[in-house]
Amino acid sequence: MSDTAHAPATADHGAGHGAGHGGGGHAHTNYVKIWGILLALLVVSVLGPMLEIRVVTLITAFGIAVVKAYIVVKYFMHIGIEKKYVGYLLATMIALMVLMVGGISPDVLKHDGARWENVAAKKVVTEGQAKGADHGDAHGKTPEAAPAAH
Amino acid sequence: MSAEAHAHGHADGHGHHGHGHHDEGFIKKYLWSTDHKMIGFQYMFTGMAMALLGGFTVYAFRMQLAFPGISVPGYGRVTATDYNALVTTHGSVMIFWVAMPVLIAALGNYLIPLMIGCDDMVFPRLNRLSYQIFLISAIVLIASFYVDGGAFGGAWTSYPPLSAKAEFSLTPKGSTLWLLAVALEFVAFLLGGINFVTTVMNSRAPGMKMFDVPIVVWMIIIASILFMASVGPLVAGAVMLLFDQQLGTGFFDPAKGGDPVLWQHLFWFFGHPEVYVVLLPAMGIVAEIITVFSRKKLFAYKTVLYTAIGTGVLSFFVWAHHQFIAGIDPRMANIFSVTTLLISIPVAEMCFVYIATLYGGSIRLTTPMLWALAFIGEFLLGGVTGIFLGASGADIYFHDTYFVIAHFHYTFFPIAFIAVFAAVTYWFPKMFGKHMNDTLGKMHFWGTIISFNFIFIPLFVLGARGDHRRIYDYRHFPDLMKPGMQDLRILATVALLVLLAFQVVFLANFIYSLFKGRKAEANPWNANTLEWHAPSPPPHGNFPEGLPTVHRGPYEYSHPDRQDDFWPQHLAGDARSAQS
Numbered sequence: 058m059s060d061t062a063h064a065p066a067t068a069d070h071g072a073g074h075g076a077g078h079g080g081g082g083h084a085h086t087n088y089v090k091i092w093g094i095l096l097a098l099l100v101v102s103v104l105g106p107m108l109e110i111r112v113v114t115l116i117t118a119f120g121i122a123v124v125k126a127y128i129v130v131k132y133f134m135h136i137g138i139e140k141k142y143v144g145y146l147l148a149t150m151i152a153l154m155v156l157m158v159g160g161i162s163p164d165v166l167k168h169d170g171a172r173w174e175n176v177a178a179k180k181v182v183t184e185g186q187a188k189g190a191d192h193g194d195a196h197g198k199t200p201e202a203a204p205a206a207h
Numbered sequence: 208m209s210a211e212a213h214a215h216g217h218a219d220g221h222g223h224h225g226h227g228h229h230d231e232g233f234i235k236k237y238l239w240s241t242d243h244k245m246i247g248f249q250y251m252f253t254g255m256a257m258a259l260l261g262g263f264t265v266y267a268f269r270m271q272l273a274f275p276g277i278s279v280p281g282y283g284r285v286t287a288t289d290y291n292a293l294v295t296t297h298g299s300v301m302i303f304w305v306a307m308p309v310l311i312a313a314l315g316n317y318l319i320p321l322m323i324g325c326d327d328m329v330f331p332r333l334n335r336l337s338y339q340i341f342l343i344s345a346i347v348l349i350a351s352f353y354v355d356g357g358a359f360g361g362a363w364t365s366y367p368p369l370s371a372k373a374e375f376s377l378t379p380k381g382s383t384l385w386l387l388a389v390a391l392e393f394v395a396f397l398l399g400g401i402n403f404v405t406t407v408m409n410s411r412a413p414g415m416k417m418f419d420v421p422i423v424v425w426m427i428i429i430a431s432i433l434f435m436a437s438v439g440p441l442v443a444g445a446v447m448l449l450f451d452q453q454l455g456t457g458f459f460d461p462a463k464g465g466d467p468v469l470w471q472h473l474f475w476f477f478g479h480p481e482v483y484v485v486l487l488p489a490m491g492i493v494a495e496i497i498t499v500f501s502r503k504k505l506f507a508y509k510t511v512l513y514t515a516i517g518t519g520v521l522s523f524f525v526w527a528h529h530q531f532i533a534g535i536d537p538r539m540a541n542i543f544s545v546t547t548l549l550i551s552i553p554v555a556e557m558c559f560v561y562i563a564t565l566y567g568g569s570i571r572l573t574t575p576m577l578w579a580l581a582f583i584g585e586f587l588l589g590g591v592t593g594i595f596l597g598a599s600g601a602d603i604y605f606h607d608t609y610f611v612i613a614h615f616h617y618t619f620f621p622i623a624f625i626a627v628f629a630a631v632t633y634w635f636p637k638m639f640g641k642h643m644n645d646t647l648g649k650m651h652f653w654g655t656i657i658s659f660n661f662i663f664i665p666l667f668v669l670g671a672r673g674d675h676r677r678i679y680d681y682r683h684f685p686d687l688m689k690p691g692m693q694d695l696r697i698l699a700t701v702a703l704l705v706l707l708a709f710q711v712v713f714l715a716n717f718i719y720s721l722f723k724g725r726k727a728e729a730n731p732w733n734a735n736t737l738e739w740h741a742p743s744p745p746p747h748g749n750f751p752e753g754l755p756t757v758h759r760g761p762y763e764y765s766h767p768d769r770q771d772d773f774w775p776q777h778l779a780g781d782a783r784s785a786q787s
Contacts, residue, residue: 149436150436153436153523156523156524157440157472157476160472160476160526160527160539161469161472161473161476163536163538163539164468164472164527164535164536164539165466165468165469165472167536170534173534175461175466177461177462177463177464178461178464178465178466180464181463181464182464
């Protein structure tokens with residue numbers, strides 16, 4: 058039996074002990090199936106950016122991460138029974154993601170300063186933009202829509 | 208819950224019927240236990256063993272700095288490669304394998320079930336697995352000393368490209384083992400953190416409302432949440448760095464279009480909240496001790512709690528202050544300067560709350576109280592000197608000097624050692640049922656505190672004079688061998704030797720008291736929290752007379768309507784009817 062099966066019932070204002078073992082009536086989640094879904098999403102999130110379409114890259118990089126987090130919170134963390142906490146956790150995670158990406162992007166996407174220049178990174182970005190421009194033309198898009206290879 | 212967890216002799220709401228104790232073999236009892244107390248001890252003793260390693264490494268490299276080129280007694284000649292490995296190991300071990308396991312894992316495991324009045328963690332086997340993974344991580348780290356090229360020498364921050372390329376670090380295997388060890392350690396603490404949070408949410412004693420939870424438990428919970436929320440990017444970054452090392456990818460390699468500063472961001476997005484991951488439990492320990500030994504209610508319980516939460520939230524907004532000279536966008540430096548200075552406000556507020564708690568109290572200068580008071584004083588010095596480093600303009604001068612080292616150690620030494628000594632001397636009677644020797648305890652306290660200041664005040668002076676922190680042999684830098692500078696390095700090193708020598712007093716006191724100490728009753732300090740209701744030491748299951756019910760908050764000291772100056776949480780009745 059898993060550890061979780063022995064966890065005491067959810068405390069109601071601290072009175073958790075008197076209630077004995079909680080639950081017991083609900084069906085067990087098929088964790089292997091959940092794992093398979095997560096694995097499939099991982100594959101999609103790796104393949105998506107290879108299309109080199111900005112919208113698809115953003116959706117596969119961040120959108121799928123949110124979906125995966127939702128699945129982990131709901132099933133592996135067993136918080137599906139407290140729906141509002143799933144929302145709280147997702148909101149917190151998205152806020153942290155925005156904070157981190159927002160804090161890092163202005164810095165790591167900048168390749169020169171007053172007394173320095175990241176020549177190699179600039180070269181790769183230029184090549185990526187050139188490739189993206191070709192790709193964009195093929196799809197009737199502007200070169201700006203090309204993802205920045207970094 | 209495991210079979211062991213059912214073995215205590217009482218019935219409770221978990222369905223644990225009294226089927227008594229049974230004899231367990233040595234391995235089952237001490238190495239394969241699911242008892243939260245034993246796991247706490249495992250973390251504590253492993254942490255203490257690792258502290259010896261951390262102490263030995265600092266001894267070796269400080270001797271090299273004070274007396275360059277000598278054969279260090281017990282080590283031999285410190286080569287440049289050795290020096291890098293010793294410094295890296297010292298930093299890594301003291302933060303990841305001493306501060307975190309002792310402050311959070313050991314004390315969290317030992318205290319949480321006892322202080323919230325339950326019999327064990329809700330996931331005892333997960334708890335055991337957490338320690339086992341932690342132990343493996345420690346073994347992996349130590350093993351890195353014995354592979355080709357030796358232990359990793361790229362500093363505890365592991366900045367690429369130095370850490371990413373074997374031709375730079377010269378430790379092709381050591382750097383990978385270091386990464387693996389850190390990753391394993393993080394897995395261990397993730398498991399532990401999940402356990403702590405779930406246990407406190409679900410297993411509090413009947414009647415214990417959220418604001419009846421002792422502050423130290425709250426602090427460990429907030430720290431666990433901070434850790435879980437911040438560690439993800441670093442684990443992802445560690446995998447990317449591992450790929451750079453072993454598969455030739457270029458996430459952090461500028462020659463391949465990568466960006467080494469990206470690692471710095473990922474590292475410090477975790478690294479700065481990590482400071483508060485270890486600070487908050489230390490603050491909680493101090494809160495418990497100063498209330499007991501000033502016989503006063505904690506001043507503004509909710510303020511401390513909300514302040515700790517606020518500190519935790521703000522800690523996610525300050526990371527780039529570690530990178531002011533890494534070429535980051537100057538506009539970001541301005542923002543992070545402001546957030547860094549802001550975070551000093553809630554931390555200072557906590558210190559003021561503690562001073563307000565002491566004000567007018569009936570202060571008893573016991574050994575744990577001395578440590579708790581020293582924590583406040585020394586940590587304040589660390590906090591105030593952090594203001595200089597948080598301001599980007601001043602940091603450009605101070606960065607990578609010994610000023611940073613001194614500031615860091617004025618924050619981390621109080622956290623990792625002063626608070627831990629406070630905790631060990633305070634809860635030792637509960638843990639082992641014996642009192643520690645008070646004379647030896649005070650000797651250890653004064654010897655440690657005085658020598659600590661003699662180590663790091665000279666380093667502040669050296670740093671202010673421009674002494675760079677990453678120099679192996681100062682004889683190669685005549686500008687830094689000006690009159691007085693080497694004398695200060697020698698003074699700091701001699702003080703370190705004195706500090707290390709006084710730790711022998713602690714170890715002797717610990718071992719002596721363990722076997723020959725005066726027997727401790729259940730509540731020797733007349734404290735209120737639930738752990739003092741359990742026998743000393745608590746048996747398996749903690750509360751043989753049944754789980755307690757909580758009737759009030761944890762800090763009801765010197766209540767005007769009571770004859771006793773304490774009022775345990777588990778005692779029923781109002782002030783006049785419930786004299787103990």
